[in-house]
Amino acid sequence: xxxxxxxxxxxxxxxxxxxxxxxxxxxxxxxxxxxxxxxxxxxxxxxxxxxxxxxxxxxxxxxxxxxxxxxxxxxxxxxxxxxxxxxxxxxxxxxxxxxxxxxxxxxxxxxxxxxxxxxxxxxxxxxxxxxxxxxxxxxxxxxxxxxxxxxxxxxxxxxxxxxxxxxxxxxxxxxxxxxxxxxxxxxxxxxxxxxxxxxxxxxxxxxxxxxxxxxxxxxxxxxxxxxxxxxxxxxxx
Amino acid sequence: xxxxxxxxxxxxxxxxxxxxxxxxxxxxxxxxxxxxxxxxxxxxxxxxxxxxxxxxxxxxxxxxxxxxxxxxxxxxxxxxxxxxxxxxxxxxxxxxxxxxxxxxxxxxxxxxxxxxxxxxxxxxxxxxxxxxxxxxxxxxxxxxxxxxxxxxxxxxxxxxxxxxxxxxxxxxxxxxxxxxxxxxxxxxxxxxxxxxxxxxxxxxxxxxxxxxxxxxxxxxxxxxxxxxxxxxxxxxxxxxxxxxxxxxxxxxxxxxxxxxxxxxxxxxxxxxxxxxxxxxxxxxxxxxxxxxxxxxxx
Numbered sequence: 001x002x003x004x005x006x007x008x009x010x011x012x013x014x015x016x017x018x019x020x021x022x023x024x025x026x027x028x029x030x031x032x033x034x035x036x037x038x039x040x041x042x043x044x045x046x047x048x049x050x051x052x053x054x055x056x057x058x059x060x061x062x063x064x065x066x067x068x069x070x071x072x073x074x075x076x077x078x079x080x081x082x083x084x085x086x087x088x089x090x091x092x093x094x095x096x097x098x099x100x101x102x103x104x105x106x107x108x109x110x111x112x113x114x115x116x117x118x119x120x121x122x123x124x125x126x127x128x129x130x131x132x133x134x135x136x137x138x139x140x141x142x143x144x145x146x147x148x149x150x151x152x153x154x155x156x157x158x159x160x161x162x163x164x165x166x167x168x169x170x171x172x173x174x175x176x177x178x179x180x181x182x183x184x185x186x187x188x189x190x191x192x193x194x195x196x197x198x199x200x201x202x203x204x205x206x207x208x209x210x211x212x213x214x215x216x217x218x219x220x221x222x223x224x225x226x227x228x229x230x231x232x233x234x235x236x237x
Numbered sequence: 238x239x240x241x242x243x244x245x246x247x248x249x250x251x252x253x254x255x256x257x258x259x260x261x262x263x264x265x266x267x268x269x270x271x272x273x274x275x276x277x278x279x280x281x282x283x284x285x286x287x288x289x290x291x292x293x294x295x296x297x298x299x300x301x302x303x304x305x306x307x308x309x310x311x312x313x314x315x316x317x318x319x320x321x322x323x324x325x326x327x328x329x330x331x332x333x334x335x336x337x338x339x340x341x342x343x344x345x346x347x348x349x350x351x352x353x354x355x356x357x358x359x360x361x362x363x364x365x366x367x368x369x370x371x372x373x374x375x376x377x378x379x380x381x382x383x384x385x386x387x388x389x390x391x392x393x394x395x396x397x398x399x400x401x402x403x404x405x406x407x408x409x410x411x412x413x414x415x416x417x418x419x420x421x422x423x424x425x426x427x428x429x430x431x432x433x434x435x436x437x438x439x440x441x442x443x444x445x446x447x448x449x450x451x452x453x454x455x456x457x458x459x460x461x462x463x464x465x466x467x468x469x470x471x472x473x474x475x476x477x478x479x480x481x482x483x484x485x486x487x488x489x490x491x492x493x494x495x496x497x498x499x500x501x502x503x504x505x506x507x508x509x510x511x512x513x514x515x516x517x518x519x520x521x522x523x524x525x526x527x528x529x530x531x532x533x534x535x
Binding site for chain 2: 050127135141146169
């Protein structure tokens with residue numbers, strides 16, 4: 001009888017001590033991504049070949065190989081935990097949505113997880129073909145005429161994939177397919193935030209489509225917020 | 238025997254049977270090929286590859302053969318306009334399987350038999366069927382995909398319906414709605430608004446097919462081949478798959494219409510189209526008098 005009671009008590013203790021990743025109330029890493037040097041100037045895109053898209057832009061859409069902000073900040077930098085966190089076994093159920101609007105990919109860089117549903121939407125009055133140039137994952141190419149419903153795809157390996165539309169050669173985007181749920185893309189102010197980090201020693205990786213990849217180590221204990229900034233070297237071309 | 242007591246060895250044997258009964262993932266079988274009654278072997282294929290193929294397709298099977306880009310102190314520039322297939326990347330144009338999936342052994346075999354029309358890939362009917370099967374088995378060793386990915390499932394191609402003017406008209410509506418003309422041009426001459434800026438997946442310039450010239454399609458000459466081209470896409474090129482947006486029955490209407498754009502190639506579709514006033518006027522307006530070399534080849 002006594003052994004049974006001790007056994008039940010032990011089970012109760014173990015059950016309550018369940019460790020979950022991403023538990024609310026964990027630590028946070030925030031930071032800003034900036035650059036030194038001179039970045040290439042964004043150039044206006046001529047969409048006259050596609051009048052239905054040109055009409056949607058009161059000022060021309062600018063090229064996005066290096067999108068900068070005041071204070072030398074960099075947008076569209078993917079920051080994620082590349083080591084120290086367990087690989088996610090189940091991807092989020094919500095899809096990652098990639099929209100084609102005004103002959104422009106929104107968002108320009110989409111970060112999502114391995115096996116997470118990628119939902120591709122065509123909000124334009126023209127056809128687009130979605131052609132992600134995957135080298136590790138499978139390369140596929142699908143047409144999406146105007147008025148057709150969104151379609152879904154997924155990738156089973158981590159990779160940074162450049163996405164193009166062959167019909168509209170100025171359209172460029174990226175998929176960042178990651179094995180971690182701890183990822184963020186820097187906003188127009190260069191800021192990013194990775195919340196809900198369990199205590200541990202992590203490697204943070206920052207990726208920019210033109211300026212390469214950088215890593216930094218960060219250790220989180222308890223509920224603290226740590227600041228990690230990245231500085232990229234810009235190139236004028 | 239006491240049936241209420243389960244012995245350890247009984248549990249063990251049930252466990253073994255359970256494991257064996259698990260579904261086996263059928264990979265695309267790297268290193269082997271099966272086409273009809275022929276089974277190919279990669280080690281035999283290897284000798285054939287390094288005799289016949291590597292000049293274009295490269296020592297490493299990545300399409301960087303010396304016929305394409307010679308090594309040396311400076312490059313003479315590519316000799317071949319369309320780069321040879323990169324077997325390491327394993328994205329193939331001529332398939333019966335959906336975009337982004339591996340071709341079947343038969344797809345690869347057919348490519349060896351036919352060659353790739355309008356490219357430097359010749360027809361290899363000079364080799365025996367067994368040779369070709371062995372070559373395919375070896376080509377599949379260049380990419381890990383043949384081990385990790387499932388073989389693609391060939392798309393379902395319904396029987397071709399009767400050829401009617403309605404079918405051709407509906408095909409024309411599809412051509413407009415799906416905006417094929419953006420690249421192929423309104424008369425299918427390969428002069429659409431986006432044609433001049435097309436690049437393939439290696440950023441090399443590439444041109445869309447010109448229907449009016451009437452030459453053979455990249456992946457064949459029949460209506461069935463044409464059907465597969467736009468329902469599976471030509472992977473590695475700008476030509477996408479329309480399988481998600483065209484119903485299989487409707488796709489045949491588009492095939493019939495596309496044949497009427499091939500104004501120099503004699504086909505039942507063109508003949509039917511030209512029997513109408515509209516069709517006769519259209520073809521006359523194209524002002525093509527001579528049939529280009531090769532357009533009549535079946």
